[in-house]
Amino acid sequence: MSIQEFVAPHSLSEAKSLLADGAMASVLAGGTDLLVGVRLGTRSPERVVDLKKIPELTAISVDAEALHIGAAASAFSILHDSDVPSFFPGFAEALDLIGSTQIQGRCSAGGNLCNASPAADSIPALIANGAQCVITGPAGDHQMPVEDFVLGPSKNALKEGELLVALILPRPSSQTADAYLRLTPRTEMDIAVAGVGVSLTLDGEGTCTAARVSIGAVAPTALLVEAAGAALIGTQLEATAIEAAVAAAREAACPISDKRGTAEYRTHVVGVLVARAIAQAQARIVEASS
Numbered sequence: 370m371s372i373q374e375f376v377a378p379h380s381l382s383e384a385k386s387l388l389a390d391g392a393m394a395s396v397l398a399g400g401t402d403l404l405v406g407v408r409l410g411t412r413s414p415e416r417v418v419d420l421k422k423i424p425e426l427t428a429i430s431v432d433a434e435a436l437h438i439g440a441a442a443s444a445f446s447i448l449h450d451s452d453v454p455s456f457f458p459g460f461a462e463a464l465d466l467i468g469s470t471q472i473q474g475r476c477s478a479g480g481n482l483c484n485a486s487p488a489a490d491s492i493p494a495l496i497a498n499g500a501q502c503v504i505t506g507p508a509g510d511h512q513m514p515v516e517d518f519v520l521g522p523s524k525n526a527l528k529e530g531e532l533l534v535a536l537i538l539p540r541p542s543s544q545t546a547d548a549y550l551r552l553t554p555r556t557e558m559d560i561a562v563a564g565v566g567v568s569l570t571l572d573g574e575g576t577c578t579a580a581r582v583s584i585g586a587v588a589p590t591a592l593l594v595e596a597a598g599a600a601l602i603g604t605q606l607e608a609t610a611i612e613a614a615v616a617a618a619r620e621a622a623c624p625i626s627d628k629r630g631t632a633e634y635r636t637h638v639v640g641v642l643v644a645r646a647i648a649q650a651q652a653r654i655v656e657a658s659s
């Protein structure tokens with residue numbers, strides 16, 4: 370291990386200074402990816418900057434417009450000590466699939482996103498919900514949509530000295546619901562062959578007025594498939610509309626073949642999951658309004 374210094378600052382400004390003084394520093398939220406990388410020798414930071422003691426990075430709050438989730442808030446606290454599961458059951462399902470109870474006690478949504486794995490479970494769910502990244506660094510603060518944040522496997526859009534502060538999810542209307550589904554070869558402790566996040570809004574007659582479909586593990590980054598959402602808007606989610614959304618998702622997918630499945634299998638599975646996630650989000654809206 371190369372770590373020479375472990376620092377746990379209590380303020381964001383302190384963390385920013387520790388990341389901007391030229392040391393080979395890595396941020397640690399839960400450490401469930403970072404420390405595995407250090408053990409494997411794929412990561413070799415000299416300084417580790419632990420974010421868990423910075424109040425705004427672990428805070429979760431809701432206002433009239435949005436939910437704000439601190440980038441280092443643990444999956445467990447999001448799932449059990451916040452309103453997130455009632456507003457975003459699909460996003461909560463994605464977090465609840467990560468690892469195990471022990472992993473969820475440490476890991477964060479921010480870490481899942483920054484780690485930029487093509488198979489990360491929370492990313493399609495965040496994209497489906499139109500989440501924004503709040504970023505701070507030497508040049509100040511800015512925001513970007515989650516779908517623009519991941520640039521490739523293990524590569525994100527953060528510049529030197531920057532860190533992710535929070536995720537902002539626009540508050541859904543009572544006629545909006547999300548869903549996240551994934552397929553893994555094993556039922557526990559495995560990563561996705563394909564993952565799908567869907568968010569739908571329906572009007573009083575059941576017509577779809579907004580839809581976002583995101584697919585994971587079938588391309589170098591999770592993708593927002595705009596054509597899949599567009600195929601649903603203005604319809605009553607009848608079979609032809611769902612088939613068009615499935616076809617758009619399969620068209621957008623460009624998976625690899627590996628030990629978890631061939632490219633052909635992943636492409637098939639992602640379409641199946643799109644259809645099921647649409648049905649699940651629709652059922653949630655119908656149930657909430659009945």
Ligand SMILES: Cc1cc2nc3c(=O)[nH]c(=O)nc-3n(C[C@H](O)[C@H](O)[C@H](O)COP(=O)(O)OP(=O)(O)OC[C@H]3O[C@@H](n4cnc5c(N)ncnc54)[C@H](O)[C@@H]3O)c2cc1C
Pocket residue numbers: 395396397398399400401402403404405420440441466467468469472475476477478479480481482483484488489490491527531532533534558559560
């Ligand atoms: C046994 C096991 C099972 C797992 N199963 C799954 C699974 O089913 N699905 C899944 O998606 N993942 C899984 N993972 C991967 C991992 O648990 C998740 O990616 C987790 O969400 C990472 O969060 P973390 O807080 O632990 O990140 P960390 O390890 O702390 O950080 C991950 C990376 O992001 C950077 N980073 C973290 N926070 C910030 C920030 N705020 N700003 C800038 N950079 C930051 C770190 O420097 C590091 O490079 C598993 C891991 C293990 C060990």
